[in-house]
Amino acid sequence: xxxxxxxxxxxxxxxxxxxxxxxxxxxxxxxxxxxxxxxxxxxxxxxxxxxxxxxxxxxxxxxxxxxxxxxxxxxxxxxxxxxxxxxxxxxxxxxxxxxxxxxxxxxxxxxxxxxxxxxxxxxxxxxxxxxxxxxxxxxxxxxxxxxxxxxxxxxxxxxx
Numbered sequence: 001x002x003x004x005x006x007x008x009x010x011x012x013x014x015x016x017x018x019x020x021x022x023x024x025x026x027x028x029x030x031x032x033x034x035x036x037x038x039x040x041x042x043x044x045x046x047x048x049x050x051x052x053x054x055x056x057x058x059x060x061x062x063x064x065x066x067x068x069x070x071x072x073x074x075x076x077x078x079x080x081x082x083x084x085x086x087x088x089x090x091x092x093x094x095x096x097x098x099x100x101x102x103x104x105x106x107x108x109x110x111x112x113x114x115x116x117x118x119x120x121x122x123x124x125x126x127x128x129x130x131x132x133x134x135x136x137x138x139x140x141x142x143x144x145x146x147x148x149x150x151x152x153x154x155x156x157x158x159x160x
Contacts, residue, residue: 040088040092040095041092043081043089043092044089044093046089047074047079047080051079057097058096060097061097062098064090064112068090071090094113095115099113099157099158099159100114101160102159103128107121110124113157114153115150120145123145124140127143127144133160136160137155
């Protein structure tokens with residue numbers, strides 16, 4: 001088997017290409033290493049993941065009240081962290097594994113769980129007050145002006 005090497009005239013171009021490639025890769029690695037860690041995720045790991053498997057914790061969607069009850073039990077059993085750690089971890093749990101009863105939830109929970117804007121959450125709450133409880137997803141989709149794509153993405157987190 002014959003191995004061919006770059007010709008003497010193309011070696012400088014290859015060298016410049018490799019140097020540029022290594023510079024780009026190095027910059028990408030450096031910038032990703034300098035990005036701040038997601039504070040809610042870090043709080044969750046700090047107060048919950050020491051004793052529990054993260055996947056197990058996040059396997060079941062829960063409402064804010066249910067997550068609050070679980071966090072209170074953790075604290076009673078000796079979980080360590082600041083009040084801010086527990087509050088921030090709760091927000092992470094709602095964002096990643098929250099459930100929202102669309103007929104009872106406050107706007108802040110609709111925002112946290114479904115990742116919609118405050119404007120969309122307010123529109124949902126106002127529509128509910130004016131028109132009564134939502135029977136199903138089709139009824140919810142009739143709220144004028146909301147981002148239905150986001151609502152649909154969070155569909156598994158909505159209960160009626």
